[in-house]
Amino acid sequence: MPVHPVDEKLPALKMATTGLQHVAAMYAGVVAPPLIVGAAIGLSGTDLTFLTGACLFTAGLATFLQTLGIWNIGARLPFVNGVTFAGVAPMTAIVASTDDKSDALPVIFGAVIVAGLLGFLAAPFFSKAIRFFPPVVTGTVITLIGVSLLPVAFGWAQGPDPAARDYGSTTNLGLAAATLLIVLLLRRFTRGFVKQVAVLLGLVAGTLLAIPFGATDFGPVTDAAVIGFPTPFHFGAPQFQLAAIVSLCVVMVVSMTESTADMLALGEIVERPADERTIAAGLRADTLGSALSPLFNGFMCSAFAQNIGLVAMTRIRSRYVVATGGAFLVLMGLCPVAASLIAVVPRPVLGGAGIVLFGSVAASGIQTLVRAGLDKDNNVLIVAVSLAVGIIPITAPEFYHAFPETAKIVLDSGISTGCVAAVLLNLVFNHLGTGRDADEVTSPMDPEVAGLGGSGAAAAH
Numbered sequence: 001m002p003v004h005p006v007d008e009k010l011p012a013l014k015m016a017t018t019g020l021q022h023v024a025a026m027y028a029g030v031v032a033p034p035l036i037v038g039a040a041i042g043l044s045g046t047d048l049t050f051l052t053g054a055c056l057f058t059a060g061l062a063t064f065l066q067t068l069g070i071w072n073i074g075a076r077l078p079f080v081n082g083v084t085f086a087g088v089a090p091m092t093a094i095v096a097s098t099d100d101k102s103d104a105l106p107v108i109f110g111a112v113i114v115a116g117l118l119g120f121l122a123a124p125f126f127s128k129a130i131r132f133f134p135p136v137v138t139g140t141v142i143t144l145i146g147v148s149l150l151p152v153a154f155g156w157a158q159g160p161d162p163a164a165r166d167y168g169s170t171t172n173l174g175l176a177a178a179t180l181l182i183v184l185l186l187r188r189f190t191r192g193f194v195k196q197v198a199v200l201l202g203l204v205a206g207t208l209l210a211i212p213f214g215a216t217d218f219g220p221v222t223d224a225a226v227i228g229f230p231t232p233f234h235f236g237a238p239q240f241q242l243a244a245i246v247s248l249c250v251v252m253v254v255s256m257t258e259s260t261a262d263m264l265a266l267g268e269i270v271e272r273p274a275d276e277r278t279i280a281a282g283l284r285a286d287t288l289g290s291a292l293s294p295l296f297n298g299f300m301c302s303a304f305a306q307n308i309g310l311v312a313m314t315r316i317r318s319r320y321v322v323a324t325g326g327a328f329l330v331l332m333g334l335c336p337v338a339a340s341l342i343a344v345v346p347r348p349v350l351g352g353a354g355i356v357l358f359g360s361v362a363a364s365g366i367q368t369l370v371r372a373g374l375d376k377d378n379n380v381l382i383v384a385v386s387l388a389v390g391i392i393p394i395t396a397p398e399f400y401h402a403f404p405e406t407a408k409i410v411l412d413s414g415i416s417t418g419c420v421a422a423v424l425l426n427l428v429f430n431h432l433g434t435g436r437d438a439d440e441v442t443s444p445m446d447p448e449v450a451g452l453g454g455s456g457a458a459a460a461h
Helices: 012-041 045-067 085-097 101-132 135-158 170-189 192-196 198-213 219-223 242-269 276-296 305-314 319-334 336-343 347-370 377-395 405-411 414-430 456-460
Strands: 081-083 301-303
Touching (some): 012 045, 012 081, 012 101, 012 198, 012 305, 045 081, 045 276, 081 276, 135 242, 170 192, 170 198, 192 198, 198 305, 242 276, 242 301, 242 347, 242 414, 276 301, 305 347, 377 414
């Protein structure tokens, strides 16, 4: 019986290089939360490096849980896990409300443990939401995932520090454009293995190209230690405070919603649709990984949507490739020098590659929508309104500024709000009452429909 591409084991060299591509695609997303939270606390350079390494290490462990799985834990899909950015705002709020900053991380860790355990118990119930995710919903959410990630790539393309004088400079944008061009040329004019690792080669070429412009900083390599282990409870034993626990439980719900959408998206891309059992197992991996992460000084873990774009673009669907990427993450957590090699890649270079990766996710969503039946009025309305709701945090970041901070955790996530809108609208238009499922789509640009021509289409409605 032929092996499904998801379960295929590739040759060692191909496994290593394609796994490294996944690490390169997610690295900036993994290290950003600990850097932001650590800076808010005022950690020393040594402790900040330690916290970053710990998050890389725990991201690798969580990725192992997702891809390889144990018992009923793990979606067993090419699914990368890492520190969720949704937790940054509430974690910095916890830091701000903690009088003794040395207690901030123990309070955060305690809240993450509780949120992870509660999420683990809720996973089988949460997974039953699969019935509310037909193609019109999943296609909308997949598109929103890609669209929501594109501003991240645009930010990277401008530079690492918005306050820097060269932020958005022609040099930075030129490096991003050059990297994008290299990836596109490799995808267009090469074949086989080289074509599949085009993103990794583009990152290497872009980094080398950045050296003459002084945009490549090798300082992280020279300053990093060779060996380091994330000692359990390095920053102190977990502390359990109700306000912090409630705050991160809300983040866990948001994270589980996004992970569900990501699993549905990935299932479509790898042609192994994620059913209720798969989603429950994937959510268990997310939540258990989060509960165990603070043991090694890590934060809440969740799916990384940007890696779905890499799977979509390369068409390499093996979960063992992603597991190899998880091994690299663990290695980086244990060997700071190895972690620093990825840190050498300039942010504009990552931005250029990110445009391809994140755009591929949006394109996959559009492909799903094409199969969703957009010849129906109901489905067009569902997609139109859901996309609009999901794009609000991107186009108008201050739109929800008057809402409570707890509410903004959900509202500021376009993926979550768009997902909820799509599910609710699908229920209203396609399930409640008789609906108008048989109606063909009406086009306002059609002169007949607008009453400017004959009565054909207009009379039909």
